[in-house]
Amino acid sequence: xxxxxxxxxxxxxxxxxxxxxxxxxxxxxxxxxxxxxxxxxxxxxxxxxxxxxxxxxxxxxxxxxxxxxxxxxxxxxxxxxxxxxxxxxxxxxxxxxxxxxxxxxxxxxxxxxxx
Amino acid sequence: xxxxxxxxxxxxxxxxxxxxxxxxxxxxxxxxxxxxxxxxxxxxxxxxxxxxxxxxxxxxxxxxxxxxxxxxxxxxxxxxxxxxxxxxxxxxxxxxxxxxxxxxxxxxxxxxxxx
Numbered sequence: 401x402x403x404x405x406x407x408x409x410x411x412x413x414x415x416x417x418x419x420x421x422x423x424x425x426x427x428x429x430x431x432x433x434x435x436x437x438x439x440x441x442x443x444x445x446x447x448x449x450x451x452x453x454x455x456x457x458x459x460x461x462x463x464x465x466x467x468x469x470x471x472x473x474x475x476x477x478x479x480x481x482x483x484x485x486x487x488x489x490x491x492x493x494x495x496x497x498x499x500x501x502x503x504x505x506x507x508x509x510x511x512x513x514x515x
Numbered sequence: 516x517x518x519x520x521x522x523x524x525x526x527x528x529x530x531x532x533x534x535x536x537x538x539x540x541x542x543x544x545x546x547x548x549x550x551x552x553x554x555x556x557x558x559x560x561x562x563x564x565x566x567x568x569x570x571x572x573x574x575x576x577x578x579x580x581x582x583x584x585x586x587x588x589x590x591x592x593x594x595x596x597x598x599x600x601x602x603x604x605x606x607x608x609x610x611x612x613x614x615x616x617x618x619x620x621x622x623x624x625x626x627x628x629x630x
Contacts, residue, residue, distance in 0.1 A: 441620075441623075445618065456614055508558045
């Protein structure tokens with residue numbers, strides 16, 4: 401079974417530039433999550449999709465971050481404009497649903513460095 | 516709001532010795548508790564969870580965790596550590612009314628197992 405795919409794995413940009421990350425969840429997983437993991441901290445949920453609808457985006461900085469999940473499969477997370485404090489690993493995860501087992505399957509992450 | 520504390524930044528143990536990684540939590544209502552492991556340059560992998568039932572939970576790779584409601588703890592244990600267990604371990608909690616993805620992660624504990 402293929403895992404959660406993310407790209408790019410690494411990205412370096414200047415502050416005020418924009419960046420986009422892509423995620424392809426495990427086939428059949430209805431729920432998709434984007435987490436932000438800052439160095440030395442645990443992951444923090446940014447946004448959760450159920451199919452192509454947003455379930456929770458309460459911790460997403462909406463002035464600069466946006467995410468979409470067209471057709472309920474792939475998802476894109478965008479940051480525009482980037483700030484120094486956005487340097488982090490962006491983890492995508494997926495699960496069967498919101499109440500199945502509680503287990504999330506994570507991708508390897510996209511590491512962003514903002515200079 | 517829920518919170519998780521992992522009081523040790525790093526745990527050092529010799530191969531073959533028992534391994535314990537500590538976690539305490541704070542949450543409204545009954546907790547849903549999880550342990551995830553992160554190997555270098557990899558995404559998080561699910562180890563085990565406590566939802567309800569037996570306080571001793573068994574998970575992947577020989578790990579187990581004990582839920583202690585009175586002490587609000589969920590310590591991760593392994594009777595005999597392996598060098599390959601060296602990784603970053605995260606405890607996470609979810610409130611009963613939160614969505615599955617809204618896990619509150621601890622800051623992580625680095626486990627170093629020496630031969």
